[in-house]
Amino acid sequence: MRVVDLDRDMRDVIPTGTTRDSEYLFERMTLRTIDLARPGPGRRVLDLASGFGQDTVAMAARGAWAVGAEPSSRMTALAAMQSEKVDGPLPCWVQGWSDSLPFASDSFDGVICKGAIDHFDRPATAIAEMARVTKPDGRVVLAIANFDSLSCRVARSSDDVREGWLGHEVRRGRRHYDVPSDHFTRYEVDLMREQVGEHVELEIVEGISLAWGLPAWTRSVGKLPEPVAQAALEGLDWLARRLPSLSDVVVLAGRPRSRSTSA
Numbered sequence: 171m172r173v174v175d176l177d178r179d180m181r182d183v184i185p186t187g188t189t190r191d192s193e194y195l196f197e198r199m200t201l202r203t204i205d206l207a208r209p210g211p212g213r214r215v216l217d218l219a220s221g222f223g224q225d226t227v228a229m230a231a232r233g234a235w236a237v238g239a240e241p242s243s244r245m246t247a248l249a250a251m252q253s254e255k256v257d258g259p260l261p262c263w264v265q266g267w268s269d270s271l272p273f274a275s276d277s278f279d280g281v282i283c284k285g286a287i288d289h290f291d292r293p294a295t296a297i298a299e300m301a302r303v304t305k306p307d308g309r310v311v312l313a314i315a316n317f318d319s320l321s322c323r324v325a326r327s328s329d330d331v332r333e334g335w336l337g338h339e340v341r342r343g344r345r346h347y348d349v350p351s352d353h354f355t356r357y358e359v360d361l362m363r364e365q366v367g368e369h370v371e372l373e374i375v376e377g378i379s380l381a382w383g384l385p386a387w388t389r390s391v392g393k394l395p396e397p398v399a400q401a402a403l404e405g406l407d408w409l410a411r412r413l414p415s416l417s418d419v420v421v422l423a424g425r426p427r428s429r430s431t432s433a
């Protein structure tokens with residue numbers, strides 16, 4: 171039996187940029203995801219698991235006919251309320267689950283799902299649904315946190331040495347390499363490629379940001395003069411783009427596979 175809370179308030183799990191490296195990561199991930207969906211006049215785009223709906227609003231502001239789909243009625247209501255405060259075209263808000271999207275096949279030119287697939291209990295079905303509702307020449311875009319990033323590997327090894335070998339006290343609470351309790355899947359690049367690639371002809375698999383959340387790096391980049399910090403973040407991001415298996419977030423995009431082969 172599926173037990174769900176349709177009134178769930180997800181504000182606490184949607185991370186916001188509180189440090190310089192976090193701000194950089196979230197901004198880059200958002201811009202790249204939206205750019206790849208190519209929102210613009212005459213195009214129909216879907217933001218799946220739209221949360222607060224800020225990305226749906228951004229796509230509508232670029233001239234697209236934008237829809238935000240979200241199962242939580244509370245988040246849907248918050249998104250609708252927030253979007254009314256913004257000047258510009260309003261998106262449509264739809265309450266719906268990712269594994270049974272309430273749209274006809276081939277409805278959208280672009281479908282995005284950012285920072286959410288690891289919250290889904292049926293991610294493979296959700297990806298099949300994203301591909302189904304995307305036009306054959308449209309684009310499916312996913313942005314997914316990489317729990318096997320360089321940053322996760324270094325932090326995990328350093329904790330193993332400190333706690334296992336040097337006998338330091340075990341830190342309490344969740345570390346950034348631990349999968350949060352509201353995630354169903356711990357993604358790394360091979361799993362992303364396999365799961366997304368089943369329904370999407372992958373044209374783009376690229377990394378975003380490197381070293382996010384490593385305490386020493388977060389502290390140092392926070393203290394550097396702005397232009398130096400920006401250059402350092404951009405340099406690591408350049409590397410991440412080419413080394414998605416080590417990056418903090420991976421963006422995957424491509425055309426839906428023809429349904430006769432994926433069915």
Ligand SMILES: C[S@@+](CC[C@H](N)C(=O)[O-])C[C@H]1O[C@@H](n2cnc3c(N)ncnc32)[C@H](O)[C@@H]1O
Nearest residue numbers: 180219220221241242267268284285286289290
């Ligand atoms: C971390 S939030 C991300 C929201 C938004 N995409 C963003 O980037 O700010 C994850 C969202 O996934 C939604 N969600 C969880 N399970 C879902 C499912 N099975 N189908 C659709 N959305 C789901 C939650 O309600 C939540 O709004």
